[in-house]
């Protein structure tokens with residue numbers, strides 16, 4: 001594991017732990033939006049996106065697979 005790497009440590013804990021972080025960060029982002037704390041929103045959303053990408057890596061889902069899914073939904 002790369003020394004001092006948060007990402008490596010989180011990945012070593014498995015998808016369930018990464019998923020918990022996604023839920024936590026989604027809650028923080030939603031709360032910031034609901035309470036009008038818009039100054040905090042970019043940081044909260046950055047945390048959410050980072051942890052979502054880490055969750056994808058932990059289960060082997062590529063960004064391209066997600067883009068393809070979104071593209072297929074276009075009506």
Ligand SMILES: N=c1c2ncn([C@@H]3O[C@H](COP(=O)(O)OP(=O)(O)OP(=O)(O)O)[C@@H](O)[C@H]3O)c2ncn1[C@@H]1O[C@H](COP(=O)(O)O)[C@@H](O)[C@H]1O
Pocket residue numbers: 002004005006007008021046047050
């Ligand atoms: N973008 C990010 C990034 N966003 C958020 N975080 C970390 O995510 C954690 C989440 O915040 P919390 O307040 O929940 O932190 P915490 O209490 O330490 O977390 P837990 O103990 O609950 O797991 C913080 O420790 C942040 O530093 C990130 N850690 C790393 N990156 C990037 O990932 C890449 C690899 O970095 P390393 O992970 O350091 O190798 C680099 O480009 C980094 O900039």
